[in-house]
Amino acid sequence: MGYICDFCAQQRSIVYCRSDAAALCLSCDRNVHSANALSRRHSRTLLCDRCHSQAAFVRCPEENISLCQNCDYMGHSSSASISSRKRQPINCYSGCPTAAELSSIWSFVLDLPSGSDACEQELGLMSIAENSAVNAWGPNDKAGQNVSGVDETNEFSSVDKSIWYGSSSMPHIMDQPITMDATSPKLHYPGRKGPEIDIEDDLYESLNMDEDSLNIENYEELFGVSLSYSEELLENGGIDSLFRMKNLSAAKSGCPGGAAAEGASVSFVNNVMQPANSNAASADSVMSAKTEPVLCYNNKQEHSGLSFSGMTGESSAGEHQDCGASSMLLMGEPPWCSMATETSFQSSNRSDAVMRYKEKKKARKFEKKVRYASRKVRADTRRRVKGRFVKAGEAYDYDPLSQTRSY
DNA sequence: TAAGTCCTCGTGGCCACAGTATCGC
DNA sequence: CGGCGATACTGTGGCCACGAGGACT
Numbered sequence: 294m295g296y297i298c299d300f301c302a303q304q305r306s307i308v309y310c311r312s313d314a315a316a317l318c319l320s321c322d323r324n325v326h327s328a329n330a331l332s333r334r335h336s337r338t339l340l341c342d343r344c345h346s347q348a349a350f351v352r353c354p355e356e357n358i359s360l361c362q363n364c365d366y367m368g369h370s371s372s373a374s375i376s377s378r379k380r381q382p383i384n385c386y387s388g389c390p391t392a393a394e395l396s397s398i399w400s401f402v403l404d405l406p407s408g409s410d411a412c413e414q415e416l417g418l419m420s421i422a423e424n425s426a427v428n429a430w431g432p433n434d435k436a437g438q439n440v441s442g443v444d445e446t447n448e449f450s451s452v453d454k455s456i457w458y459g460s461s462s463m464p465h466i467m468d469q470p471i472t473m474d475a476t477s478p479k480l481h482y483p484g485r486k487g488p489e490i491d492i493e494d495d496l497y498e499s500l501n502m503d504e505d506s507l508n509i510e511n512y513e514e515l516f517g518v519s520l521s522y523s524e525e526l527l528e529n530g531g532i533d534s535l536f537r538m539k540n541l542s543a544a545k546s547g548c549p550g551g552a553a554a555e556g557a558s559v560s561f562v563n564n565v566m567q568p569a570n571s572n573a574a575s576a577d578s579v580m581s582a583k584t585e586p587v588l589c590y591n592n593k594q595e596h597s598g599l600s601f602s603g604m605t606g607e608s609s610a611g612e613h614q615d616c617g618a619s620s621m622l623l624m625g626e627p628p629w630c631s632m633a634t635e636t637s638f639q640s641s642n643r644s645d646a647v648m649r650y651k652e653k654k655k656a657r658k659f660e661k662k663v664r665y666a667s668r669k670v671r672a673d674t675r676r677r678v679k680g681r682f683v684k685a686g687e688a689y690d691y692d693p694l695s696q697t698r699s700y
Numbered sequence: 701t702a703a704g705t706c707c708t709c710g711t712g713g714c715c716a717c718a719g720t721a722t723c724g725c
Numbered sequence: 726c727g728g729c730g731a732t733a734c735t736g737t738g739g740c741c742a743c744g745a746g747g748a749c750t
Contacts, residue, residue: 665710672711676750680714681741691713705750713742721734 300325300666309340316340323389327665336385352381359383520674 297316298304306319310326313335317325326335339349341361349359386395663669675682676689683689 388707661709666746668709668743670711671744672713672742675712675742677713677741679741680712681739682712682743684742693712703750705748707746707748709744709746710744711743712741716739717737719734719736721732723730723732725729725731 306340306345308337310337311333311348316345319395326387326389336387338383338385348385349383352383354381 297315298306298318298321299315300317304320306316306321307319309316310322313325315325317337322337326337326441337348339359341347341349341364342358343360343364347361347363349361351365352359353365672682674693675687676693677683677691678687678689680691
């Protein structure tokens with residue numbers, strides 16, 4: 294999963310290690326990859342700013358974001374003007390480079406004072422408030438969240454801001470660009486009537502959450518029955534209910550794309566009805582906000598000035614299955630279709646949604662979490678015979694360090 | 701309280717087995 | 726078109742050594 298370091302589960306993930314298939318913060322990247330000579334050889338690169346699950350391989354200067362192959366293809370193949378944009382290849386690195394070295398590798402991203410340790414800096418910069426917002430809105434949302442009082446020119450701030458502000462693919466709700474208070478981590482949506490939505494208030498202050506409680510496993514606790522309830526809904530055909538909740542909310546709010554403006558956007562577009570009567574939908578929304586916020590703004594199609602995640606058909610469904618039921622709304626019929634039209638699509642959509650839900654559930658429940666990194670390091674270097682550990686000195690058929698056989 | 705001893709647990713890759721899905725008849 | 730067997734695929738648990746870490750003296 295993206296955003297949060299796969300290793301410490303606390304810091305924001307920044308780099309991606311293909312060998313470990315892990316997104317890591319700079320601190321853990323150094324720690325993990327300084328463990329032994331083998332891990333030191335792991336090739337790492339920036340994490341894709343869009344899907345946050347793959348290694349970025351190109352940099353789009355115009356959008357000021359790093360993209361993996363898939364997101365680059367998805368984002369740049371939609372039109373000739375976009376596809377003609379210049380893109381810079383992103384270099385990989387190995388070993389344990391210093392902050393200055395990383396800055397030289399990724400000069401377009403890292404603005405780290407030379408001579409300082411990147412890890413220490415990152416750790417120093419992270420405050421709970423900052424992390425909370427990052428958790429809520431992804432790594433791209435650091436602008437204006439300088440609660441810790443640290444100069445926000447550091448690290449990724451420039452990139453992050455541009456992602457939120459300058460990208461042509463940025464969300465435009467009701468033809469109104471999202472603006473952000475430069476001095477507070479609040480998003481304002483001038484296109485809506487009523488008080489401006491304070492996302493931090495909505496999602497976190499009212500919930501009194503700290504960053505640790507934002508682990509995905511804690512959503513059930515947070516929302517009571519929300520996750521399990523929504524899962525049961527899915528399994529028992531209740532995804533229709535979820536659909537209707539969101540579609541209805543869209544209709545109520547008078548926003549044609551309300552239900553489709555997934556993830557974070559749902560929270561404010563539909564905030565009129567969401568919190569009180571739809572635990573499942575709310576949980577879903579927040580989950581999406583945490584896990585796939587960029588996806589929600591990854592648009593190739595636009596309707597009535599409102600941008601939707603433009604994932605088309607099967608590829609996106611498979612690639613972004615983490616969105617679970619929510620992602621269903623991003624495909625198939627526009628969610629503002631009438632209920633009659635809706636039903637004609639629901640059977641196939643439901644089966645797809647259930648399938649993705651099951652995969653997601655499976656992945657979540659069987660996701661292995663290493664409790665003792667030291668033991669993992671040891672196991673990773675232990676010689677084996679047919680997968681089983683062997684005594685030191687005995688014949689082996691697999692040596693993780695040299696990948697050779699003793700016989 | 702500190703030091704020493706003992707025991708339990710966790711780690712990853714491979715394999716065997718069971719269960720499920722698909723295909724052809 | 727449904728039933729049946731064969732085959733392919735998928736998921737799960739167990740095994741192994743050994744050191745970290747906790748319990749106990």
